Amino acid sequence: MNYVIAVLPDRIQAEAAYSQLEKEGIPQSQMSILGRGYKTADEYGFIDPQQPARKQARLMSFWLVPFGFIGGVAFNLATNYEVFPEIGLLGNRILGGVLGAIGGAMGSFFVGGFTGAAMGSGDALPYRNRLKEGKYIVAVSGAPNITNKASSILKGFKPESLQGYVDPNVN
Incomplete structure (x- = not known):
């Protein structure tokens, strides 16, 4: 058509x-x-620009959140930084991974959402x-x-x- x-x-x-x-x-x-x-x-x-933005953010979160978790754990392993000494070495590594995953989620929301809104609606x-x-x-x-x-x-x-x-x- x-x-x-x-x-x-x-x-x-x-x-x-x-x-x-x-x-x-x-x-x-x-x-x-x-x-x-x-x-x-x-x-x-006409396509609502929010639809492709949500889709793009969701797609990006599938790989940014796990890589953020791995990056947070890797950073903690490389630096041996202890945010809370009370929770021990393993707890701090997990906390580093959780903070990295949060960073990945924020990246997927901001970058994926804005890119999807700007380009996804044609x-x-x-x-x-x-x-x-x-x-x-x-x-x-x-x-x-x-x-x-x-x-x-x-x-x-x-x-x-x-x-x-x-x-x-x-x-």
């Missing part, structure tokens, strides 16, 4: 573009207007931001012949942004 997404500055232009697409034979079932009074980004299916985040600014989006989905026709029609409205996509999940 192909997509064409055009960002238009106001509701009047978005409605005019939608009407023109309709006149040119693009089926209504393959067109959408996003913005105030129309579909939201969630209703249309172009969905800029489109969400445009909607928050009060802009309108006209989206057309379908076979290449439909999206190519829609793209040439939408160019006549001089959109702020006109982007075509191919859904990699559809064969």
